[in-house]
Amino acid sequence: MFKAKLESAKEFKKVVDTMATLLDEICLQVNEEGVRAAAMDPSHVALLSLNIPRIAFEDYQADEHEIGIELEAFKKIMNRAKAKDKLILELDEERNRLNVIFENQGKRKFSLSLLDLSGATTKVPELEYHNVITIKGDALKEALKDADLISDHVIMRASPYEFKIEAKGDLNDFTAEFSSEDDAIISIEGEEEVKSAFNLEYLLDMVKGVSKGDIVKLYLGNDMPLKMEYSLAGCELMFLLAPRIEE
């Protein structure tokens, strides 16, 4: 069996929105410890990993299951979440469906056909980073949206005291500068200067669920993948984005 209840359907909607922006489908691995998933985007540039420990749920009961979800349909259903709705996710093993139930003034139950995605597990590579930037999510998101006016990719630079996002256009340029003293920065770690270039469209997809008050961790190296971590309502999201190697 699998039955899990979340306090806020609207918060979980952000998690599903973010997954649906990068991925077409995902296989949730559920067991008594919680829910896990990992997948590459269709063009194999970005990897998303999700971890929801059972403590993030109001109620949680689960045996071991693989639940294959078509994310566009799941997203449309989650977009129906209203402000005070609680969310129940419940596996209907007989009909091979996931029941998505909004509880509030009454009970609104969607039942979603499942996909067979077993065996489609993605291994998350372990990478070592020396530069770690902990930054307010909205400041990062706005700087990326700024850069989007100017170019389709950015260079991220980190030094011991500074984090920069740069975009160069044909006519106009953009640079966001965050120093250790800026309000946006929680901390900047790392002894060296590093830089990598990334596709902006993916970056914007990755921060889609981020809103004011969320804290984002960025792990940066030289021409290395960007690792990004943040959590939404107890759901831990991790992303790896391949660097853009400039000729």
Add this chain to the structure above:
Amino acid sequence: MFKAKLESAKEFKKVVDTMATLLDEICLQVNEEGVRAAAMDPSHVALLSLNIPRIAFEDYQADEHEIGIELEAFKKIMNRAKAKDKLILELDEERNRLNVIFENQGKRKFSLSLLDLSGATTKVPELEYHNVITIKGDALKEALKDADLISDHVIMRASPYEFKIEAKGDLNDFTAEFSSEDDAIISIEGEEEVKSAFNLEYLLDMVKGVSKGDIVKLYLGNDMPLKMEYSLAGCELMFLLAPRIEE
């Protein structure tokens, strides 16, 4: 003469919006008791009846008149209503126009050409129902919007203790369940179990003007028309919707 003043132009806008969604034109029957109108939608599936007793108006003076209105033009004008605008409706018999006047910081007067719709009266049939559901308008509206994700029609079921809205899609399903104890329900009356199917597009049009705090009455039978009643700022709206007979 006909001159009537309403406290809130913005509330009356919702009434006009709802009428304009279902109907192309309407003939208002005004007399000293108030304003009445009834009409079928162009495909004769839904009937709308409006009753505004004179008590709903701040000021009201009227002889007997038939005022034929092109609803798309009236709706566009009413969409110009601002938060604190009062509304004056005034018949200009000489020019055969309805003056639609917004009063607030100044006076903004639209004058709307009238249609000759005399003789186009619609009789409202008297139907008898045993099952009556009184439900919060926003809960009903959201459940119908949910169902719209899944199918283009719904089955409504009522039993002595429960009211259900069901939609079946090719892949996914939806059911909204409201029991007597749910916050959304004011009351459920009726001894029998009944069910009827309805076109969802019409249902969504019928609840268009409903917002939080409005209470909706549903009268349900077996393969019978749905009767829906609610009032907006003292304007009583009643709808009849033909059932969808499934082969």
Add this chain to the structure above:
Amino acid sequence: MFKAKLESAKEFKKVVDTMATLLDEICLQVNEEGVRAAAMDPSHVALLSLNIPRIAFEDYQADEHEIGIELEAFKKIMNRAKAKDKLILELDEERNRLNVIFENQGKRKFSLSLLDLSGATTKVPELEYHNVITIKGDALKEALKDADLISDHVIMRASPYEFKIEAKGDLNDFTAEFSSEDDAIISIEGEEEVKSAFNLEYLLDMVKGVSKGDIVKLYLGNDMPLKMEYSLAGCELMFLLAPRIEE
């Protein structure tokens, strides 16, 4: 050098939005007294003049410069202004760029390529008016939007006690009436009755930056240009709009 700091980027955004609606490009004349500019719209129907005295800035340092700006690009950048962002405008003489810097949780710097618009100065004609209407900006703006439902031009009429905006359509009409006692009116000056007709699209462009709380001054004559003045966050805007001469 030229370096100027404004308290609120979001307020200045409205100034740039308004300029960009009427004009393609503008040449800012900066000197130690402040920033000035004047230009005709491409079809030579409307003239816009901008005056930002140095007192409107939080910090201000300037030699004499002409700064030629492509307004569509400037507008897109200014649209990135967030609620608490301060704005720094800084001339980079070496690279011939204007740095547009948003300061808040960090520093987001756009650098905008400049145009050579020297010699493109527009002289603002001095006109004499007897009728001056001082009106709340939102009341004027809403009345113009109302009129836009009905026609593509309006007649403005002023008398010693009243100001009217009239639009005539094929079927329907509109009149906004403001008398000296109405809340919308600060004052109506002028002994005579005057009237002029104007293109509505231009009028709507001219009031684009106006919001609740702004006060607009209208100078009206008989078949004379309309002069409109208002200020946004210390930036003084003046417009002249050629009348529509009706055959």
